[in-house]
Amino acid sequence: MDAAISRKRSRLALDNDNDDADWTPPLPSPAADSAGDTLKRSRTQSELEELAVIPPDEAWTVDVAGILASNTLAAPPGSRLRPHSNADRHCSGSILVLCVQGNVQLHYDLLCSMLPQLYSLSPSLQALVLCRDPSSHVPSAAATLSLPLVQAVGHGYNHFVRLGLLHPLGGGEHPLDALVVVDGRARRRLVLPFGWGAGKHAVTPAGRIVQAHLASLLTSCVETLARE
Structure with missing residues (x-):
């Protein structure tokens, strides 16, 4: 019984390690990119308007x-x-x-x-x-x-x-x-x-x-x- 439980725990640990190795951060959403571009354009336009x-x-x-x-x-x-x-x-x-x-x-x-x-x-x-x-x-x-x-x-x-x-x-x-x-x-x-x-x-x-x-x-x- 104890040996079976140990094998299960080891397998779970290996599976978790593999998941971590394959994990990649999520890509930013298009909405976030659009908001960033809008902010940059707004800043540029604001600076230009001051000239x-x-x-x-x-x-x-x-x-x-x-x-x-x-x-x-x-x-x-x-x-x-x-x-x-x-x-x-x-x-x-x-x-x-x-x-x-x-x-x-x-x-x-x-x-x-x-x-x-x-x-x-x-x-x-x-x-x-x-x-x-x-x-x-x-x-x-x-x-x-x-x-x-x-x-x-x-x-x-x-x-x-x-x-x-x-x-x-x-x-x-x-x-x-x-x-x-x-x-x-x-x-x-x-x-x-x-x-x-x-x-x-x-x-x-x-x-x-x-x-x-x-x-x-x-x-x-x-x-x-x-x-x-």
């Missing part, structure tokens, strides 16, 4: 004279890109769009593709690239033209710092990628982040909605400033 044109009395003053006086190249040395500048039309009081560029290329391509539309809103608008070192900078592998490359870090100055776009882990010389719109009175009126903040998803394969929203903000900002 807006900055009122004049709340805007930072930008050292436009210092930026325009900094070392500038029409195109990287040895580049086959066609230099493009609107300097002949740009004058004091004109809008400035700065492509602050570190490692992200998307906002450069986006700005270049939007230039005809932006010029139609503000013919004297000037677009510049702010980069750490123009002599070694590569704007974009897909680019067909080169906007003027401005050296943002030099002896005694750092335009990334003054724009509030210095990367906290960049060793004091690398920026947070963004498009910045400066009005005719040298005030920073719009900052569109790419790869961080509200624009962290813009550089992902699923970031087309974010890109479209940022492009719309850029257009509406230039349109607003042109009317001021």
Whole structure:
């Protein structure tokens, strides 16, 4: 009797061990995945909705004279890109769009593709690239033209710092990628982040909605400033 009971207990133990070895955690339900995606979309939409044109009395003053006086190249040395500048039309009081560029290329391509539309809103608008070192900078592998490359870090100055776009882990010389719109009175009126903040998803394969929203903000900002 005792031997039979022992054999039964041993068999039960083995069966339980095998069940544990074959057990796998249950897969999350589709409803849970959908809820997570909805939450992510809601957060992204909420962050994007916070981006807006900055009122004049709340805007930072930008050292436009210092930026325009900094070392500038029409195109990287040895580049086959066609230099493009609107300097002949740009004058004091004109809008400035700065492509602050570190490692992200998307906002450069986006700005270049939007230039005809932006010029139609503000013919004297000037677009510049702010980069750490123009002599070694590569704007974009897909680019067909080169906007003027401005050296943002030099002896005694750092335009990334003054724009509030210095990367906290960049060793004091690398920026947070963004498009910045400066009005005719040298005030920073719009900052569109790419790869961080509200624009962290813009550089992902699923970031087309974010890109479209940022492009719309850029257009509406230039349109607003042109009317001021």
